[in-house]
Amino acid sequence: MKLKNDRLLKALLREPVDRTPVWIMRQAGRYLPEYLATRAEAGSFMQLCQTPELACEVTLQPLRRYDLDAAIIFSDILTIPDAMGLGLYFVTGEGPKFERPLSSRAEIEALPRPDISDSLRYVTDAVSLTRREIGGKVPLLGFSGSPWTLATYMIEGGSSKTFGKAKRLLYQDPNTAHVLLGKLAETVTDYLNAQIEAGAQGVQIFDTWGGALSFDAYREFSLSYMQQIVDGLKREHDGRKIPVILFSKGCNTQLEALADSGCDALGVDWTIALSEARRRVGDRVALQGNLDPSILLADPDVIRREVRRTLESFGPGEGHVFNLGHGITPDVDPDHLQALIAAVAEFSPALHRGN
């Protein structure tokens, strides 16, 4: 089925487009009443992730409301550790937890390399189904957590403020940390390639906790494994390039190194001006971002002004994908996201040659 809107894929490859494409991290999420209804119907967050029809349904919901330029498959970043046997569960108000967090070298060595076509079949089934249901309207993105970000949850047993246990492993026993991160890099590669085979037309790696690491530790324990994944991904499928986006939150001191990783685009948070980020990465990669999600809590006229400011900070030319600098929060009024999307459509055409 022909892709009717390839604005996102073009922008990620820095090809000319008529206007800046826009999608929103966590666009299928709790700020949407229809999402909450489907989640209630599913019974639990895990059931929602693990039932392809329901995951497909919530993936499509934001496309029915908004003129978005991409869908991203609804799933959780912790599906991989769950498939490795750690026992993912959710406690309301406390976030994700693992029944069996990692606490020894022996446990890390015993971790299996999951057979994606078996234990993560529910994700690739959701991808195939959603790709079919979208009917070529917009591209579908796949995603995974980065090895380091997955490792933090696997070692801490859940969310953490300071990542003390995970970092202690890196510093105290780097060899064991490398065993774990190497296994995760292999599995993430398998997982993203399986999503691409199933129909994902681009992929994003979420390195949510990259910014917790020191400058040197980030290179050794996070970036090098994302690089290994980028090297192992199928970069073409069905005759079309598959763009790869890396998003390391809080890692603006690493932009140059990230741009040299071989990925196509970098997600950028709001602590750097896009003009400065663009100057630093040059024409090596596209940039995705970077509106502060909290701006969606303000009124539509404020949102409009800040969207315009963000577009103008990137400036004229190709290689910008509009997004937030992190996921949309549950307290956002859905009409406010509408205002954001309308402002991108209004202000961005003037910035593009393809117009």
Place this chain on the structure above:
Amino acid sequence: MKLKNDRLLKALLREPVDRTPVWIMRQAGRYLPEYLATRAEAGSFMQLCQTPELACEVTLQPLRRYDLDAAIIFSDILTIPDAMGLGLYFVTGEGPKFERPLSSRAEIEALPRPDISDSLRYVTDAVSLTRREIGGKVPLLGFSGSPWTLATYMIEGGSSKTFGKAKRLLYQDPNTAHVLLGKLAETVTDYLNAQIEAGAQGVQIFDTWGGALSFDAYREFSLSYMQQIVDGLKREHDGRKIPVILFSKGCNTQLEALADSGCDALGVDWTIALSEARRRVGDRVALQGNLDPSILLADPDVIRREVRRTLESFGPGEGHVFNLGHGITPDVDPDHLQALIAAVAEFSPALHRGN
């Protein structure tokens, strides 16, 4: 009383020293059993802060154990909003809370400018007492939270992950935000000047949540108010310069602007290499930092290696104060901090002209 060890004050002013001075953010804290004993004796954290003899005692405790080059007065960053009438209290495991968070322009306009010599007398009394008790062994630092960081707690009513309410105010009603931040900047100036009058020999402003702001919002709502404070501080007392340190966590994209603020030194977190931070600020300011606090969870040989690496990243020459990139955590073994301090003493003399 003559100051016997002025290594810290010299290093903050980029004057020659025999070795790199070291102090540790939150050095009087929960990782020390003697601190826990005094806190238990006080009955509550607030009582500990508000009783000058006890605040003095815990300020001095780390100096008895370690060869530190400074003391920092024991207090809390939220004393100012408490003095403005918001009703600070602590819930174990949940951090600080306010009984009466700010929710309207009228409440912000009604906020008083506290008379420091009355409502914050317990802090200046603790400073005078501690200065006397230290007996010139090392200098005593005073501190305050930054206006933006104080404002987040005052609007959110406590800690926050995303600062949605506080940021909504900035974007939706910047005029009201400026009224609040302006009042806080005046009060912080009064407060730090009162600490200097009482005997503080240097001061640090903690902008713990500066990194939550976008690049532009940081300049408008955080940096400009810190600058206003720096401009209003007594920079000399009793014939000696009073160095001013700004610490904006997660704001490495702002280092150049921070260096132009008129302060003497910048605290730096561990997401940037000190070599790069030094290159960017040039000889405008000294740098303080930047070991990842989690390194103190590893064994002494690892700590030794990472201290050396941090010192060498700054490199030869003046203007480095060794510290962590954020506060020491309660789970640290006190002997591990000893290893850090010993390593600074061992490796740093070779880097200094004053040696």
